[in-house]
Amino acid sequence: MRLKTYVVNNMTEAIPMIKRDLGPDALILNTKQIKTGGYLGFFKKEKLEVIAAVEPTPSEPKRNAESIKPQIQAVEKKMDEDIQVNENESVMPGDKQEEHLDELMSELKSLKQFMFQAIDEDRLPEALKALNKKFNAQGITEEVQSEIMAKLMLVLEKQPNTSGEKLQTLAKREIIKLINAHKKRPSRRKVDIICFIGPTGVGKTTTIAKIAADYLLSEDKKVGLITSDTYRIAAVEQLKTYAGILNIPIRVVESSADLSAAMDDLSDCDIILMDTAGRNYQQKQYIDDLKQMLPDSKKIQINLVLSLTSKYEDMTKIIDNFETIVMDQLILTKKDETSSSGAILNLIYHYSIPIRYIANGQSVPDDILTVTPELIANFVLEEDENV
Ligand SMILES: Nc1nc2c(ncn2[C@@H]2O[C@H](COP(=O)(O)OP(=O)(O)OP(=O)(O)O)[C@@H](O)[C@H]2O)c(=O)[nH]1
Ligand SMILES: [Mg+2]
Missing domain, CATH: 3.40.50.300 (P-loop containing nucleotide triphosphate hydrolases)
Structure with missing residues (x-):
């Protein structure tokens, strides 16, 4: 199944995008109101998140957790580059930049979720199995888990001998990053x-x-x-x-x-x-x-x-x-x-x-x-x- 997440203002905006990307047979799997808390605290708007999917045609290669890793790395790289470029010189007007990063964020999110869902738990390295068990016991939602686990899986891909201790440290870093990315700027209004x-x-x-x-x-x-x-x-x-x-x-x-x-x-x-x-x-x-x-x-x-x-x-x-x-x-x-x-x-x-x-x-x-x-x-x- 091919999944894509859209962050839009309303459904009318989403439909043509879904048709364009996934074709007329696409199904809408889920919609929810979100606050685009986004990256580095840039975004604050109310938006609609739409997850759409389509079954692959027989000629299309089947995606699995392995095949998706390079895609995640590519989107992450693109995001880092775009943020850097925009920090140095503003190449896009504020709104456009927001939308662009929003789209990349959503794509990354759905890729990570896909990879996490597609993974065979038994094939996880021991260190990740333990972490996965801990996250499940803590009642962490699948979306949050996939954000953290996807990152760790990519690290293991590059450095298969990463120790359990190091993974725990990396998990901590990812959790802190996730929290900071969803942090609202503190309000400066005076409160009585x-x-x-x-x-x-x-x-x-x-x-x-x-x-x-x-x-x-x-x-x-x-x-x-x-x-x-x-x-x-x-x-x-x-x-x-x-x-x-x-x-x-x-x-x-x-x-x-x-x-x-x-x-x-x-x-x-x-x-x-x-x-x-x-x-x-x-x-x-x-x-x-x-x-x-x-x-x-x-x-x-x-x-x-x-x-x-x-x-x-x-x-x-x-x-x-x-x-x-x-x-x-x-x-x-x-x-x-x-x-x-x-x-x-x-x-x-x-x-x-x-x-x-x-x-x-x-x-x-x-x-x-x-x-x-x-x-x-x-x-x-x-x-x-x-x-
Ligand atoms: N273990 C524990 N007990 C707490 C904590 N905070 C409050 N309590 C206890 O919870 C009970 C209820 O606390 P209250 O402060 O009266 O709760 P409340 O929300 O004002 O209650 P209502 O006004 O009746 O809705 C008391 O026995 C508190 O001592 C906490 O962090 N840990
Ligand atoms: Mg009370």
Whole structure:
């Protein structure tokens, strides 16, 4: 089967391209909305990814994992050359360059996926088998795995005697590269209020206390707290206790009018952290309720808090449901309760939403880590279980 991936603005744009490349018998295998997070953080647009395929005609040579390796190398080389040329002298207008690199990226992606799918697991060298097993156990999606494994397979092609240790180092490098390629440029907009939203019991309130303590103690910032969680009787008391310990002001709000007043009250604070009630956000009605409450301001930062103990599919369902609320950051909690870290990498690759913190325990204020690509790579490769 011949596969090709297209990144387009809409289906109308894709159809003639598919017909041109794959002929009238081509089938569309999959379509999905993506943010073209692309290469070196260049791209930010919403696009449609279309994967189309066609069965080879009898005269066409059958492709296999081996035959595809040179193609991958060729596309990678072309991409590196094009990027270099464009860095030195801008030979294409911005948009054209974006489109061109986008196309190369997609081609590379589908070639890598094809090679990964076509590989016979039993024929993998031992070192790669072990890595493959680890990635599967971590729940890393096939697309992410193929990005990393394809690269390692190409290295082994050139240097068949590469040691397991060296491959592990290379895998780490590839993971870090992948994370950096999907990193959004940090927003420079000034933020007045940071809201923490998420499902029930994931650790929103505890995480707010940890972050408040960090702003206060490490950054010497004046912090204020607001909670709109009047749903659970003990919730207000829980945040009030932390406010008391940290000696910072707190306001309880029940409506968006209350919230405006509370924000005015706390206007001398450098930053306000807002807690919200945990809800089952797999149901969209709760998202609509939340929207009524959130401040109508550009200076709001939304943090979605999710627990790493949940299933990846459940996390994605929640993120997808939040399509009408722009998510600025993710915070992942309860890392200490699971050895599976694949979801972290999957989320970065498939959603490109920055992950700022990972919480790893109940202790306030200590059990929180600031995320770096190295930290994630270590988690995924199980190199340092205790961090
Ligand atoms: N093991 C572990 N427990 C955590 C972590 N973060 C929070 N918890 C615990 O999880 C439980 C729930 O924490 P909360 O902060 O109340 O969670 P929440 O999201 O505010 O809950 P609701 O407001 O009821 O939706 C508490 O027992 C916390 O101590 C973490 O990173 N690791
Ligand atoms: Mg809470």
